[in-house]
Structure formats: structure tokens, C-alpha cells
Amino acid sequence: MNDRNRELKPFVEAPDDDMIICRCEEITKGEIRRAVHDGMFTLTEIRRYLRTGMGLCQGQTCTKLVKSIVARELGVKPNALGSATGRAPMRPIEMQILAKDKGE
Amino acid sequence: MKADVVIVGGGIMGCAAAYNLAQNGVSVIVLEGSENIGNGGSVRNGGGVRQSGRDPRELPLVMYAIKHIWPNLSDMLDTNVEYHQQGNLRLGGTEQNQKILEGLTERAVKCGLDVRMISGDEAREINPYLSDAVTCASWCPTDGHANPLMATMGYYKMARRLGAHFISDEKIVSLRKIKGKVCQAISASGNVYEGDQIILAAGYESRFLASTVGVDVPMQPVLLETLVTEAVAPMFWQMLGTADADFYGHQTDHGSFVFGLNSGLEPFAKPGKPVSSSIAASAACRGIMRYFPSLAEIKVVRSWAGWIDICADHVPVISKVEEAPGLILACGFSGHGFGISPAVGLVLAQLATGQETAVDLSPLRYGRWA
Amino acid sequence: MKHYDMIIVGAGPAGLSAAIEAAKRGMKVVVYDENAKPGGQLFKQIHKFFGSREHYAKIRGFQIGEKLLAEASELGVEVVLDAIVIGIFPEKEVTVKIGEHVTHAKGDTILIATGASENMVTFPGWTLPGVIGAGAAQTMMNLHGVLPGHRVLMLGTGNVGLVVSFQLMQAGCEVVALADAAPRVGGYGVHASKVARCGVPFYLSHTIVSAEGEDHVTGVTIGQVDANWQIIEGSEKHFDVDTICLAVGLSPMSKLCDMAGCDMEDNPAKAGFVPVVDEYGETSVSGIYAAGDVSGIEEASSAMIEGRIAGIAAAVKLGYLSEAEGTAEIEKQKAALGGLRQGMFAPGMRGKQITETEEGIAISQNLLQYGFVSDEEVERFPGVTHSSGIHPVMECTQNIPCNPCQDACKNHCIKIGSHITSLPSVDPEAKCTGCGMCVAACSGQAIFLVREDCGDGTAEITLPYEFLPLPQKGEKGTALSRKGEAVCEAEVVGVRTAKVFDHTNLLTMKVPKEYAMKARFFRKGEPV
């Protein structure tokens, strides 16, 4: 049970809020922190709301960084947050290559 | 825990209803069974905000939403929902396609919708990336698309700001009548949530929950699959569909394309966690490239699947239930709920507070199958 | 659709080892790898590996990769390169992009051996060109022969940071410093020492304040951190660099396991999000295995054994090997794995602070803080003794699973015993002939041959030397201390190279005898 009304520490601007965390989508630490205060309590919600980890690299670099920021903001351990789901394709694939695939 | 209204299901319908209720000062609890708000079709769909091609019974809802809510939704929710109203092209390439499209168009015109048949060349004028394989299309200039993730999370964010109480990871397993009135939702862990009204907006799961108070909605789960591409420079803003319904989608503000797929295997997917099939994306790419050869080199970066709740007659149930007072059903959206969701949120709040609804819901009433 | 007994994703140490074991039992095996070269990270590892002989100790990583690949090919394993696994779908169906085509294959078993990805840290300027992962540096210099930069700052003193720093110098870069936010060096002390003695300063409890540059890195500032990881004002140090290398740990690359429907856990002891596996590496999905870094970050040597176990277990599962035979073989592998998981750097020791060795000797604090053992501290370790003639001095001060030095000495001067993590000691009865086999065999480059008094006021020190250009006999230069500081003039009196040394040259230098236990490296050029 995850009560979305639970009290978080008040949002205080931090000097490194403009630090880029998700390199592909250029999402900053401040944006992630604000999203948590707006109720985005899971990595999946953060990803859906901010697009962290949804760029070309699909979260190869930022997943762990985002996790630690969200965990800190929520006051929980990073490993309590789980992970966003792994999805195909594992690497970007051109449509024309997929299109040739007849299941063989 | 108590509130005026308890909403079971934290998808876009539940969130939108919560937003409308909270805005009117009604206390509301939203219960989501999974970890994430908006975990079902709400965030897995193609983002269409269409009137064309819609069943006349739910057309009033979407027309209301497009006229009164969608254009202002970003401001209302303090979230860019990326709404674009630049028309919907439903593409055809065969005579049979043309017949399908003409049928749909004729039906929509009867309902007062501005939609018409156009030739392949006219379609290419609207969207120069279309191939010669397109020989006809239906064109509805007031249709459009939005970002389902942003709309869902935006409704959630705003409802929460207005005081709606959201609880996720709280799977409701039964509803309960007290003295003839449905007023309790009970979770797997035994927590009891009490409300004057219970809105059931839990997708296909609604069927099992409704049956705990003796109500059944004839629906079945069907898998839908979606893919998203890398971002490219802006090409076009229309919503796209096809007469064959093999794909639908659009380019997002971000530059990526989101396409819903239909490989034909979806009705036979195994129950359980929604899982993509190994060939659906490939089949969709063939369909997309036939009409949009210039997308051939664009890369697919992610695909996903989700369950939709197909109602027996393909339109939702948005209704109070005579034999179960206190219960409000909002399920069976049949894969086209996103476009109407802002209107559904509004009418659900109106139903729950005893107001007259913004549109006539009688065609979507419970028990209409008799 | 193709069909295999076992589909392996990842041709690294775990994947290839599993393929070998499975193919040995008659299984039809395919290995897919997205890279153009097989071997995973092994092909970028140019240092000699630790461990025991059966764990490929003292063989360089890339050579282990070649051996595994040759063995797998001989056994009929199909290794497909440039093969990108798109996904694992129900019923163990794998889709792979090979060249411009997508192929579908089904496996009765699947092994996911996708390895790890690098962790990153953020600081102002971390997205500038010139800030790279340590793996990127390795790829550039060791695979492609391109220098990552001229002047490099390394962040991270784990084994990756230490090993890559050394490799950067071998490739011809200048490493200006190593920094680490942790208060202690994280990797093997011997790896640190070989970097420190080249003159690279270590800044522990330091992190990057910012990277400077408009379009690419032109400098970096580091600063000391307090107990709350905040920079202490006034502690900043600036370096002109063109490259900042990040080596701040690895995370399992386990997305594919998640997609395949395996139960996952976020386990800090395994350094991240990993599939839950049983003792054979089998995940919650029957017939899908995971081995190597993807199921928990460890050394490549452990990954190889995990792979072997999974390969044998799969053979048993599919009836290619009887349960009894399989169990016996797996027990053997488990015992070996147990051996590797001992010592100060064992997975179970993560985060624990160690104060003394298994032998009860206080560990070198200087090593943990500055990357080298102080002249005073080194004397208390059993490998460091004094005698009149030439003798080995083994500056091996931490319990790590490694014993090639013991086998290297034909005269049995060096003793480790049966416990692989014990510190080496010198047998005072045995006679050192100065053959240098131990110097070349030590993966940590921690063994020196010392003649403390040549009778003419000088001493001779033989040290491992893996740089170019190789100094010539008669060349005069400078002797450096363990800290890498110039201590005295030195003359090269011998340079030995031999195939058996495998590119570890033995350089013998003559120094004044009072520096016999102080001088540990030779720098070409102007004497002090």
C-alpha cells in the first residue's frame, strides 16, 4: 500500500537542480525532484511524466541516477523503488529491418 | 477510511473523475491495484482524440470533450498534454477499404460530424509523406491527438493537488452492500474504504469486482500492442488510422512516432501480464511503411502491450445501477476510451454528485443488452 | 525458426564458458553477441588475471577470451557476432537482428549473460565531450588503438579505475591523478601500487567539483568531501586535462531478464537489479538461466565459473548429462567458485572495513589512502624479508585469491599454501636463483628481486616493466619510490624479455644500496 498523501519534506530548491540527469532527454535533477513532489512516486511514473530513460538509449545511463534522486526525495532506500520494465527492442531497430521479419 | 466518493481504479478515468470531484470540494479516495498510477490502457494507448470512426452512442462524449475540455486541458492540469487538433486521416488503399471508410463517414455525418471522403491525392496534399498506395481516406479536420501519459499523470497530479487521496498498491478484491447500498470497497489486505458512491473504473477487473455485488458487465480482455520510435524532426501533426485497422498513430511533440498495432493475434493472447508478441511490431512496420515509405529508416526504440476491456457491444458502460445503488460503472471502454476520458471524468463526477450529466448517457447505460 | 538446445545471449566470459560446457555434453548451442568481437570485456583486459592456474591466472584477459572462443568453436558452438537480441518472448523465443535481418530462434534453454553497464556520476560539465566511461577508454585504446586523450583524470579507485589508469599510461597517456569520493582505495592494493609508483597521485575523499571547457573538456577541479559528501571549501585542486574518465562501478544489465518474465530483485549485495537465481543460475522461468555480471557484479573469473555451472545444469535439465554426473561436476565448480569468493574483496565483504589480514597483520593504511604501502609498513608483511643474496620481495599485503607466484618459483622460494588467499611468504631455506619467473608471473606486479648489497655500495632491483619504449642496458635514469617520487639516480643493468614472461619485461636497475628497499620504479630520462 503506497499512500500518495504521505508527507514529504518540503521542496527546497537546490543549487544543482539544473544538473542534467537523463542525457538523452535532457531532464534535470530539479525536474525529477519536483515530479516526486507532484506525486510521481515510482520510477515508472517519473518516466511516463518526464520521459527520463525514454530517449534513444532507453535508460542505459540514467536509470540508477534517477533512482537515487527519487529515493532521496521520498526518504526511502533506492532498492525499495524497483525498476522500470524492460521492453523490446533492446536496441533501436530500423522499421525497414523489422518489416522484413516474417517470423522465421 | 471514508470519503464522499471512492474510486476503484487509478487510470485516466479514475483520475479524471477524481479531478472533477475534488474541484467541486467532494472528498475522494482513489484506489489503484498496481504500483503505478495509470498502469493500464491509459498510458499504453495510441493517443487518438478522434470523433471519426466512433460509434454514434459515444460520439456525444467525444464531441463534448473536444469542444469544451481538450483545448484547455493543458492549462487546467498545469501539464502539457500535447493536444493537437489537426485532423484525422483514415487511410485506404483498396476498393474494399473505400467501402469501409464510406460507411464510417456516412454514419458520422448523420451525427453531425464534419468528416468527408477524400481522394488519395487530396490526402497527400494534407500529408505529403503518404505513398501512392493511399487511394482514398476519410478526413475529419477537428480530430486530433494528445499524449496519454501526460494527460493521465496530469489528471492525477492535479486531483492530488486539489486534495484527492490516492493510494496505489492497494488491490480491491470485493465491493460490499450495507443495507442494500453499495458503499464499501475491501482490499486484499482487508482495508475497508467507505463512500457514499463507489465508482468502478478498473478496466476489465471491474467485471470481477462488480460481480461481488451481483452485477455483471459483458466484456472480455483483449491485448493491444504499441510501439514508439526515436525522435525525428517534425513531419506532420495529423492523427492517422487505416481502414484495415492494422495501425494507427501520430508523431508526438517529442518527435517520436507512437503507433498502435494490430497483428490479428491479439484476441488470442495468453492471460496474465500483457506480453508483446514476437511478430506484431514487424507486421505493423510493414503496414506503416506501405503508406509512409519515408519512415523506413526510423528506428523503433520500445514496444509494449496492454489489456483493453472490450464490451459486448463495443461501447462503454457509464452508468448507475438500479439493483446496486451507490455503484457507478465506468468500464468496457473497448480500446477507445482515451479521447473521451476528459468528458467521462466530468460525467462521472456529475453522476456521483447527483447532477445532470453534460451529455445524455442513456445509450451507455447498464442493462442495455436486454 | 531455428532451434537450439541452448541459446546464449552474450559472448563474454560467462556466456562462452557456459557454451563450452553445454557443447561438451552434445548440446546444440548458439551464442549471440551484439559486438563485432567476442569475449565481452575480456578483449579489453590486457592485464594478467588473478586466481589460480585453473582459473586462468597470470593469463591476460584478451588471451583468455581467445582461448574460450577457440575451445567453443572446436566444440561446434555457433558464435554469431553483430547479433543484437531484440527480445525474449514467451516459449523461449528469441528474436535477433543479424546484419539487416531479424531471425527468430527457440531454445530449450536460454542463458542470459549480458554482463554489466557502467555507473555514472554527475557533476557540472559531465556531459561535455571528453568526459568518458572507463570502459570507453579501454575500448578506444585496447580495441581500436586510439588514444582517449593526452592528459586524463580518473575518477574511481576500484579495480576498473586502477587497471584502466595503468592501461592509459601503457597506451601513452598521462594520468594526472586518481580521485575517489570514498575514503579508501576500493580496488586491489597491488593494482593501486603499480599506478602510484609511476608517480600518479591518489586523492581519496575527493570528488569532481566541475569539468571545464566550452565544447570539450579542458580542465577539471576536484575537491575534498566532508562526511556529508559536500565539498570542503578551499580544498579544490585544478588540473589541466582533456579527458575525464569515470570508473564508479558497474550495474547488472538485466533488462532482458525482466522482459523474459524472470522474477527480479534489487539487491545491493549484487550491485543492482538482478534476476533471482538458484544455485545453478536458473531464474524463476524454468530453463532460463543467468550468469556473470548480469546476476551480480563480480570478477570475470567468477563469471566463467558461473557460466560453466549454468552450462552443466542445462545439460542435466535436457538429459544430456545424468543427474549424478552433473551434480558431481557442479560441486567441483562450486568449490572453485567458493575459492574465488574468499579474501578481502569477496562479494560478501562489500562495504566492510578490514583492519587486519587473515594472518593477523595490520593492513597498510597508507595503501588505502594514497595507493602505496609506506616504507615502514611494507616490512611487516611475510613476503618482505632481507637476506644477503638476491631474493624475492613480495609486496603483496592483502588477501586476494591468487597464487601463481607459488607455482612460478621452481626452487620453492615462495609459499602460499593451500589457502589461495594467504599472503605469500619467503622460505628462508630455499635458494633464489634470480630467474625472475615470479616477477613476471605476479598479476599484481608486486614482486621485485632485490640484491640489497652488491658489495660496492649499490643494490640491484629487478622490477616488472610494461611500458614502451623499453629502457636499454646502460641507460641512466631516475629511480622512483613506491609513491612515484624521484629518490635517486639509477642505471639499467639488465633488461630481460622472454616469451614466457608474456610482455612483462624484467628491468634490473642499480641504485645506491640505501635505496634497495625504497626504489621501486625506473623513469627514463634525466637523472635527478
Add this chain to the structure above:
Amino acid sequence: MRIQEHPILGTYEKGKTVSFTFDGKQLEGCAGEPIAMALKNAGVMVHRYTKKEHKPRGIFCAIGRCTDCVMVVNGKPNVRTCITPLEAGMEVRTQYGVSAGKEGNAV
């Protein structure tokens, strides 16, 4: 920037020298090596400028995962230069946002 001789690895096996262009300028590299290596050798550090903040990016992971090194190659944007083999005559361009033109950025 090429390592002529390595103390452990000796000399490197490289493909034959070929010409390619970078933003119209003629450069040389070894056929078959990643485009990024040829650029690195030529001293090119900036592969692209980002979409939102227009910040420079270059090689970061060098193994095709981080996608920071993408460029427009033969007209195709988002090509991971660290794993795409160099071919004679390739046209490599700095990527701005998601395309080769500074003006062509998505919203």
C-alpha cells in the same frame, strides 16, 4: 592520436586508409573502424548539439549503449558512430537536435 606500438598488444590490425567527409571537410580514417575512432583520431570532439539546451556531446560509452555519439551519417540521423564501421566516402555531419540542419529541430 593513434597508438603506434603498444607494450602488450604490439601493433593494431587496421583496415586500409579511406577518405570520408565531416561537415564537408575531407578526413581520413581506417576502413572498418568505428566512425567515432576516425573522428577522434582527427581531433573531432563534438558529435552533436542537443535538442533542448544545444549542448555539445561526443563519445561517452564507446560501445553503442549511451547513444551520445550519434551523428548524421549519409543523411541518416541518430547513427551511433562508436559502433558504425567507417566506409570510404561516408558523409558524416554534426547532428543538431535530431537532424543535420541547425534549424530542423523538433519542437
